Amino acid sequence: MVHDVKSQVSDEALVHRRRAQIIAAAVELFSHQGFYRTTIQDVAKKAGVSAGLIYQYVTDKEDVLLLVLLSVLDSYKHEIPAALEGVTDPLERFWAAVGAYCRVVDQRREATVLAYRSTKSLPDDRRRLIKESEIETNGMIAACLRDCVKAGLMREVNVELVAYQLVTFAHSWALKHWRLKELCDLEEYIAQGFDFFAQALLTPKGRRHQQKLKSGG
Amino acid sequence: MVHDVKSQVSDEALVHRRRAQIIAAAVELFSHQGFYRTTIQDVAKKAGVSAGLIYQYVTDKEDVLLLVLLSVLDSYKHEIPAALEGVTDPLERFWAAVGAYCRVVDQRREATVLAYRSTKSLPDDRRRLIKESEIETNGMIAACLRDCVKAGLMREVNVELVAYQLVTFAHSWALKHWRLKELCDLEEYIAQGFDFFAQALLTPKGRRHQQKLKSGG
DNA sequence: TTAAACTGAATGAGTATTCAGTCATTATGA
DNA sequence: TCATAATGACTGAATACTCATTCAGTTTAA
Numbered sequence: 001m002v003h004d005v006k007s008q009v010s011d012e013a014l015v016h017r018r019r020a021q022i023i024a025a026a027v028e029l030f031s032h033q034g035f036y037r038t039t040i041q042d043v044a045k046k047a048g049v050s051a052g053l054i055y056q057y058v059t060d061k062e063d064v065l066l067l068v069l070l071s072v073l074d075s076y077k078h079e080i081p082a083a084l085e086g087v088t089d090p091l092e093r094f095w096a097a098v099g100a101y102c103r104v105v106d107q108r109r110e111a112t113v114l115a116y117r118s119t120k121s122l123p124d125d126r127r128r129l130i131k132e133s134e135i136e137t138n139g140m141i142a143a144c145l146r147d148c149v150k151a152g153l154m155r156e157v158n159v160e161l162v163a164y165q166l167v168t169f170a171h172s173w174a175l176k177h178w179r180l181k182e183l184c185d186l187e188e189y190i191a192q193g194f195d196f197f198a199q200a201l202l203t204p205k206g207r208r209h210q211q212k213l214k215s216g217g
Numbered sequence: 218m219v220h221d222v223k224s225q226v227s228d229e230a231l232v233h234r235r236r237a238q239i240i241a242a243a244v245e246l247f248s249h250q251g252f253y254r255t256t257i258q259d260v261a262k263k264a265g266v267s268a269g270l271i272y273q274y275v276t277d278k279e280d281v282l283l284l285v286l287l288s289v290l291d292s293y294k295h296e297i298p299a300a301l302e303g304v305t306d307p308l309e310r311f312w313a314a315v316g317a318y319c320r321v322v323d324q325r326r327e328a329t330v331l332a333y334r335s336t337k338s339l340p341d342d343r344r345r346l347i348k349e350s351e352i353e354t355n356g357m358i359a360a361c362l363r364d365c366v367k368a369g370l371m372r373e374v375n376v377e378l379v380a381y382q383l384v385t386f387a388h389s390w391a392l393k394h395w396r397l398k399e400l401c402d403l404e405e406y407i408a409q410g411f412d413f414f415a416q417a418l419l420t421p422k423g424r425r426h427q428q429k430l431k432s433g434g
Numbered sequence: 435t436t437a438a439a440c441t442g443a444a445t446g447a448g449t450a451t452t453c454a455g456t457c458a459t460t461a462t463g464a
Numbered sequence: 465t466c467a468t469a470a471t472g473a474c475t476g477a478a479t480a481c482t483c484a485t486t487c488a489g490t491t492t493a494a
Binding site: 036155158160161169192197 | 416
């Protein structure tokens, strides 16, 4: 998918390095000033390169935005499977996935907000790439949910919809941070979310299982 | 608050009428093309006035955005109390408020998305107006929640936080409509949300009360 | 030596804002 | 009564400026 963005430069390692440089500068500027208020010259300056150079790695300004957004979504796509590594119990996997999601959102808070603000600034075809990536991430959460339902630990809910609610819960930490940070910190936010979703989703069997996890370890 | 925006024209009724005209055009254009892609000439054309006229009712382009956003938040602020009119039972009031919120979001879906996308495009002082308005609306939901908790119908949750989750649930219908509309329609969305939040929040007493409401009417 | 990477000033398209002037309406005064 | 003036909403072309993008030329490294 990064390969959908065309570059004049052929050396792949160089392309990768330069783009990382450009993305890092752009994330910061776009997050703070927004896409339209940020000029390519700003990005170039912050990245320590010339304006012309950027156009060797990207076809237009919107491509820079696309790269930035894909880099955010990529961090979701990597962190969640990493958090599930080696965990087998369905309920544990579920909490691990949701917790990991919340923590990535926290780490990349400004970029997450940027994604909400700017996705529509992309032309349709590039926007589709973003949506697909989001659906993929959602799918990971949905899969964890489904496993819990299958194991009889959770009620028979509409898995896709609930996955959205979970994702939204995580995103809200970024979107409404200006207010939420006055109400609680990240770990409290996660804890109350867990409590909330547990109440809503767990079957009696699920609840017993949950108790065991809590006490056991 | 609308009065924070200055106009050259003194006739108040005229100001109101003209602004409504400008806002109507701007909501549509901003929603579809975004704030930065929309020119003042576009707005003027759609509103059937000259570009110059707009500047008699507004000091700059950002003021147009502010007026648009305030008009969206105002519709929340009016619809919720309207839905609560004459309802006294705390649980009924709660569902009425949340349901009303979801329906306004649905009616003004594009404008809601616009609010998420564009609030940061405003300078800090004007953005504060928006945030205050949002806190006020949230307060209405929080108050309903608090009454349910006091009446022993709901668990002792962090009312402010849960209010945010409810608001977020409503907003998501707009923000993720591109995906959610494939999973369900608005009424299903609301129904599954009610089920979900009921499970998470109601006490045994609350559950019995809820049953009574459902069957009785 | 030369191809690839890079620079940064120049170009030109796009657009927020202004302002000199028009027009309809209302006040003035003879 | 009816010219004449004053008012203030309104118009839209002109201004002034901001950038995305290009490209002629320079540097780098093999």
